[in-house]
Amino acid sequence: MTPLLTVHDLTMRFGGVTALQAVAFTVQQASITALIGPNGAGKTTVFNCVTGFYKATTGTICLHDPQTGTGDIDLLEMLGESFRLSDFWRPRTLSRRLFFKLFGGPHRVNRAGVARTFQNIRLFDELTVMENLLVAQQAQVHGGLLAGLLQTAHFRRKEQEAVVRATEWLRFFDLLGEANRLAGTLPYGYQRRLEMARALCTRPRLLCLDEPAAGLNPNETQALSQLILALRDRFGLTVLLIEHDMGLVMDISDHLVVLDHGEVIAQGKPAAIQQDARVLAAYLGTGEP
Amino acid sequence: MMGTDWRAAFRVGGVALLLFTPLTGLVLAGYQLEWHWQRPLWLAGGFGLGYGLLRLVWRRWLSGAHAFGQRAAAGSTTDPARHRPLWIGLALGVALLLPFFLDKYGINVATLALIYILLGLGLNIVVGLAGLLDLGFVAFYAVGAYTYAFGYHYFGLSFWLALPLGGLLAACFGMMLGFPVLRLHGDYLAIVTLGFGEIIRLILNNWVSLTGGPNGVSVVFPTFFGLEFNRRAKQGGVPLHEFLGIDYSANQRAVFLYLLLLAVVLVMVYVVVRLKRMPIGRAWEALRENEIACRSLGINHVTVKLSAFGLGALVGGMGGVFFAASQGFVNPTSFTFFESAHILAIVVLGGMGSTTGVVVAALLLTVVPEMLRDFADYRVLFVGVAMVLMMIWRPRGLRQRRRPVFQVEPSPQPAFVNPVKKRLRGPGGGHPPQWGFGGKAPNNPPNNRSDP
Ligand SMILES: Nc1ncnc2c1ncn2[C@@H]1O[C@H](COP(=O)(O)OP(=O)(O)OP(=O)(O)O)[C@@H](O)[C@H]1O
Numbered sequence: 111m112t113p114l115l116t117v118h119d120l121t122m123r124f125g126g127v128t129a130l131q132a133v134a135f136t137v138q139q140a141s142i143t144a145l146i147g148p149n150g151a152g153k154t155t156v157f158n159c160v161t162g163f164y165k166a167t168t169g170t171i172c173l174h175d176p177q178t179g180t181g182d183i184d185l186l187e188m189l190g191e192s193f194r195l196s197d198f199w200r201p202r203t204l205s206r207r208l209f210f211k212l213f214g215g216p217h218r219v220n221r222a223g224v225a226r227t228f229q230n231i232r233l234f235d236e237l238t239v240m241e242n243l244l245v246a247q248q249a250q251v252h253g254g255l256l257a258g259l260l261q262t263a264h265f266r267r268k269e270q271e272a273v274v275r276a277t278e279w280l281r282f283f284d285l286l287g288e289a290n291r292l293a294g295t296l297p298y299g300y301q302r303r304l305e306m307a308r309a310l311c312t313r314p315r316l317l318c319l320d321e322p323a324a325g326l327n328p329n330e331t332q333a334l335s336q337l338i339l340a341l342r343d344r345f346g347l348t349v350l351l352i353e354h355d356m357g358l359v360m361d362i363s364d365h366l367v368v369l370d371h372g373e374v375i376a377q378g379k380p381a382a383i384q385q386d387a388r389v390l391a392a393y394l395g396t397g398e399p
Numbered sequence: 400m401m402g403t404d405w406r407a408a409f410r411v412g413g414v415a416l417l418l419f420t421p422l423t424g425l426v427l428a429g430y431q432l433e434w435h436w437q438r439p440l441w442l443a444g445g446f447g448l449g450y451g452l453l454r455l456v457w458r459r460w461l462s463g464a465h466a467f468g469q470r471a472a473a474g475s476t477t478d479p480a481r482h483r484p485l486w487i488g489l490a491l492g493v494a495l496l497l498p499f500f501l502d503k504y505g506i507n508v509a510t511l512a513l514i515y516i517l518l519g520l521g522l523n524i525v526v527g528l529a530g531l532l533d534l535g536f537v538a539f540y541a542v543g544a545y546t547y548a549f550g551y552h553y554f555g556l557s558f559w560l561a562l563p564l565g566g567l568l569a570a571c572f573g574m575m576l577g578f579p580v581l582r583l584h585g586d587y588l589a590i591v592t593l594g595f596g597e598i599i600r601l602i603l604n605n606w607v608s609l610t611g612g613p614n615g616v617s618v619v620f621p622t623f624f625g626l627e628f629n630r631r632a633k634q635g636g637v638p639l640h641e642f643l644g645i646d647y648s649a650n651q652r653a654v655f656l657y658l659l660l661l662a663v664v665l666v667m668v669y670v671v672v673r674l675k676r677m678p679i680g681r682a683w684e685a686l687r688e689n690e691i692a693c694r695s696l697g698i699n700h701v702t703v704k705l706s707a708f709g710l711g712a713l714v715g716g717m718g719g720v721f722f723a724a725s726q727g728f729v730n731p732t733s734f735t736f737f738e739s740a741h742i743l744a745i746v747v748l749g750g751m752g753s754t755t756g757v758v759v760a761a762l763l764l765t766v767v768p769e770m771l772r773d774f775a776d777y778r779v780l781f782v783g784v785a786m787v788l789m790m791i792w793r794p795r796g797l798r799q800r801r802r803p804v805f806q807v808e809p810s811p812q813p814a815f816v817n818p819v820k821k822r823l824r825g826p827g828g829g830h831p832p833q834w835g836f837g838g839k840a841p842n843n844p845p846n847n848r849s850d851p
């Protein structure tokens with residue numbers, strides 16, 4: 111087992127509110143890890159920290175690169191950390207910091223290989239399904255302004271590749287028939303799948319799904335669990351998942367992390383978590399608070 | 400169908416009668432009230448009839464885009480693009496031949512219309528595509544116009560150099576405006592851009608030693624490869640009519656400018672149409688739809704926003720250079736907030752993001768008021784009424800933006816590039832996941848907390 115993501119000592123404060131307190135967990139390569147906990151436990155906040163939408167107050171978030179072995183990617187650094195006095199006699203650190211201050215942000219985290227979906231779906235409603243997927247491949251298509259205006263062969267080939275990749279993901283999520291519909295007009299269940307397809311089009315190594323089964327009926331939830339398993343088994347993707355549907359979570363996840371009031375109260379295999387006294391207390395409200 | 404139309408027309412007539420009876424039926428003459436019963440009847444009849452006819456016309460020819468979303472869904476079945484080449488060719492032919500049949504005044508109006516098309520195209524990038532409400536677009540127009548004016552005045556810059564330079568300088572100003580407003584949306588953004596437009600105008604107005612203040616700066620007319628359009632050469636060259644050996648006519652320069660502007664407009668239309676199908680154009684629209692989702696997909700919202708501001712301003716600046724050239728003179732009164740509102744009206748009326756719509760709306764909003772010169776006082780009223788009517792009948796503008804249709808189904812062999820790892824098998828193999836009642840609405844609505 112090799113870890114893909116290591117979160118260590120993650121603390122997030124909003125003014126006086128401590129949303130996360132020293133959260134630590136690892137996500138193994140090609141596994142499904144579920145993040146569970148009662149409402150307001152801080153699950154979405156963990157996601158926002160990992161994907162770069164929030165700047166963690168303290169802690170480290172590291173994406174490992176087992177394939178190339180080039181070492182770890184510090185996801186926090188990409189958001190543009192504030193300068194420290196010691197930087198001024200280390201020009202390399204200083205220039206890196208300056209670079210990320212200017213050009214850093216969540217998009218860098220995505221390009222490093224972390225994609226996500228949102229708890230409340232965020233599609234580009236007035237764009238077609240296909241365009242939604244093409245936007246996601248933006249960072250890879252490139253091509254420059256002039257190449258696009260002149261429609262060079264290179265540009266057209268890149269576009270075609272993007273369409274092919276999008277088509278394959280549409281087929282995977284059974285959305286091929288909807289390719290030219292406006293995303294906003296899709297039924298709810300389709301929108302959830304489209305958002306996953308769009309995240310996958312950015313070619314991530316870690317896929318973060320925030321309550322993908324929310325609002326789905328039992329059949330759809332069943333199909334969703336098959337899809338998530340297929341992502342792991344067929345593509346070797348690593349999935350980090352927030353979910354309230356315990357049936358789904360216990361079925362498919364390899365590892366569980368339980369959050370309550372911003373702290374990790376338990377982690378381990380699903381079977382072990384089901385027996386854990388603190389988890390039961392957090393969910394059922396029994397025992398000492 | 401018809402019946403409901405006429406019933407509605409009758410109702411409108413009735414309301415008009417109620418309104419106009421006290422307004423126009425009773426006339427104060429001296430100290431006496433006079434009773435003109437025919438007037439309200441005529442007015443009400445006119446309104447009712449007009450409304451009925453408009454409804455019919457709308458139902459017959461215009462209602463295609465009413466059901467929003469269905470056109471994109473229908474895709475190729477009823478493709479409105481079928482007659483497109485014909486229309487474009489016709490419009491082009493008319494545009495090319497037009498100046499040869501108009502008098503000088505007519506050509507000037509046509510030139511102005513083209514300038515507004517250019518401005519509309521520029522603002523359409525910022526507002527229609529990127530969704531950044533800009534109420535100070537006139538600032539870039541002014542920057543373009545004054546670039547030419549100052550360039551000529553202080554450095555002897557020619558029109559041909561001023562055209563790209565004015566555009567580039569305006570683009571720089573656009574990005575300068577873009578930086579501080581990166582985090583702003585909607586109303587706040589609108590207010591800041593409004594302020595920006597006013598600042599530029601006030602500087603032009605009050606920095607008298609540099610700009611000449613309200614007296615403005617005069618501008619020289621462009622030359623054609625060094626050939627002038629005057630009866631006698633003033634800039635030390637040869638007049639065009641002498642060079643060609645034809646008679647001098649005051650129209651020549653206006654026709655020349657018109658054709659030049661037409662060429663630039665055509666290039667810009669092409670550029671904008673292409674941009675919309677390019678990654679950058681899609682990024683603008685994605686940013687308009689959902690900025691957070693954009694950032695989660697690896698798109699740097701800073702560069703995307705700045706490029707929208709910059710490119711929009713570039714087009715606006717070029718419009719400004721043409722404006723200065725056609726007027727022969729610029730002063731700050733041409734760059735008031737009303738001008739910004741006018742350009743915004745063009746974009747909104749035309750249909751956000753639609754290029755054809757912008758062209759049509761620019762023509763409408765420039766040519767119609769000129770034709771109704773006698774009613775010049777009601778010009779703003781005309782724009783207002785047009786906007787209100789449009790909001791009622793076509794809330795998405797004259798033309799709705801058509802989405803590009805992609806051919807997806809025929810994929811002969813699984814030419815799949817595995818999106819994750821090249822070695823593994825693609826999703827073409829294996830069992831496709833079965834989805835239950837995919838189309839059904841969710842039983843329990845999702846958590847609607849806004850995060851992050
Ligand atoms: N931007 C923010 N500003 C202030 N407080 C925040 C912010 N984001 C989250 N919080 C707080 O952090 C806590 C955890 O919220 P979070 O959204 O992470 O919960 P969650 O576990 O995702 O809950 P749910 O299951 O309802 O989605 C909440 O108390 C919330 O009020």
Ligand SMILES: [Mg+2]
Nearest residue numbers: 153154155229
């Ligand atoms: Mg949440």
